[in-house]
Amino acid sequence: MLTLDKIYQASYVLKDVIRPTELMAAPNIDSENNIFLKAENLQITGSFKIRGSYFKISQLSDEEKAKGIIACSAGNHAQGVALAAQKNNIPCLICMPDSAPISKIEATKSYGADIHLAQGSYDDAYDDALRLQKEKGYTFIHPFNDEDVIAGQGTIGFEILDQLENIDAVVVPIGGGGLISGVAFAVKTLKPECKVYGVQAAGAASMSEARKCDKIVSLDEVNTFADGIAVKRAGDLTYELTKKYVDEIITVTDDEIAAAILMLMEKQKMVAEGAGAVSVAAAMFNKLPIKDKNVVCIVSGGNIDVNILARVITRGLLMSGRKTSLTIALVDKPGQLLGVSRIISECGGNVVAVDYDNGDPDMDINSCFLKITMETKNHEHIEAIIKELEKNDFKIVKERT
Template sequence: MSKEEQQEKVVKKSEADVVANTTIADVYKAAQQLEGVARHTELVHSDFFSEISGCDVYMKPENLQHTGAFKLRGAYNKISQLSEEERKRGVITASAGNHAQGVAYAAQKLGVKAVICMPATTPILKVEGTKALGAEVVLFGDGFDDAYAHSLELQKKHGYVYVHPFNDLQVLLGQGTTALEIVQDLKDVDAILVPIGGGGFASGVALATKLAAPHVKVYGVEPENAACMQAAQQQGKIVTLSSADTVADGCAVKTAGTLTYEFCKKYLDGIITVSEMEIMGALLSLIEKHKLIAEGAGVLALAGLDKLPESLKGKKVVPIVSGGNIDISTISALIDKALIARGRVFAFAVQLPDKPGQLLKVAQILTDENANVIKLDHNQAMVTDSFKKVQLTVTCETHNEEHIQRIVKALEKNGFEISRVY
């Protein structure tokens, strides 16, 4: 056995011991620390998500938590238990946004200096929200892993106490208080869905659920493009993904935590992965049907509802909407993509003879097919092989893909050859 393998074995043993020795009393202690600090978010029943999933769905809206996400729970629990000497040193962390604001909020409440390393690609809303809470923000790198590496350098240089976003026992115990509220508010809950980034939230929720209500199933939900925990569970060891490119930027983690890996291995009933389009579709549905705003990572659990086992059909299921910190430009882009994916927006190009009445013919067909034109571009310069033709590009509001196909057939029936833009 190599030296690296021996070291890995020792780490796994020590962290497996932590998992074995963590009790429900530890989660209740965290809940006491959070009294008067974290908001007890009330469950919201969803007729819409119940109908499309076949389950009886109650959402846990942690997007309505202070700082807009569940992360406050773990950050406050960790910092509140630091010694006076540790508080004087200040704290540091790395985060794509929500943990950053949680640490900043907790540090401000407790009078502790906080330094936050964030990827340079972090949405401006999260950066400004963190600064507004009094933290020093350092932007570095293209993703969480770059920011994390830089934060370790700063910790070593300045002696700060590290508050890890997920791979920390006190952090994940704080996150686990979310599950205590769920089993308290819905005593006959059958299953809980929780998003996974590095695994801290899933670890805490699974731990608390299984120790407080062992019969309740707990499923983690990851983006297909950043499924680091699923990869680790499948290979039986921590692995690092080559990339983590996902609209769920709060879960864009390449490497799961060593401690969270052990907790998830012991307590999770399974891991579900969802596509980018499924994430954006869930976001659109949450906005349209419930008038609630969430970020990409925040709707992972909703996106995973359709992939639950058949045995949970008709059962009471709680997907946790984990966060709602998303800037306007990002949410606009995600909504546009979701509308296109659902066939709610249709764009096509067609070449027309450059003579009066042609545009009117296309417009009449669209009117007859009940399509609402939202954008029109009539451009003669786009056609280079003929001076007698113009290119028309039309964007319409449509009902679904079936509606789009009816429009295409009607246009073709009237002699128009179109090319679909999206």
């Protein structure tokens, strides 16, 4: 049974290992609530996972440690287990999906772990880890469906309650459910009136589907760039705890996650990975069933792959109306581009790319399509530019926002 005593024990074990991460007000986040950020992206190894993995490994017997440990992870649990194993001088093998970001694979290796890459998703890495455990006799460290791991993650709940007295809700990312299980248990036990909301990527909503079906389900596939929460099947232990202690589970799209990452970078000077930003995305896009409340969003990790960061930023710009493309049908004659660019400039837009096409079979012989990519302030700004162009008899045939 998970108890407060076990979480207090975890807090004691972890006090010289982890950082008690800052809880910071985020008034720059455009939301219907007063947002505070619990910055676990600034934790050792770049995510909250070190809490659960280190505490779990601290509770192993000498016999279990002597066997060596094995774990499966998309990257963050891998780093937590690897660092904990290194500090305790325990041999360590981590199974990771071959789609895991190279940065996370290399970071895990840097803590001394051996890596086994599995073809497919996290769940395929999990299957490989169980097979290797049986073959080699390793001690398995589950990333979420384990009482000690959950207790370690629950220490975040203690910290939040200590850091903010007038708290109305906590918003927590969900993959397999270990983080929200520990946080929700701690928060609801000590402050039952506080709401706890979980957030999943819409393309990997295994816990949300389990809640809807009133039983654990396995998704056929997961499709999200938030690799840290791309889990096809929730744990049985985490499902039961979530069902008991979590008020509601919300989903957000990848575009909404990208917008949240961009906003955190620009407004909070904070780098978050996709899994870490889902809680903020839910608050930004007003998906929480509350208003004008003090809400803590756990930013669970910051280990974003720099190779996709540019794409994430671009999607975030599009989602927030900071960048858009317009395709305009024109009579192909001199001065048309000048007229379009003048209107955009006078409206405060900034043209960054122009593409000219006079070969489309759907257009008139004497016409052309002009695709303009421009930087804008927001969606309202885009609409103002479109109205001004149309007022000057320019025909918009396509808009990308």
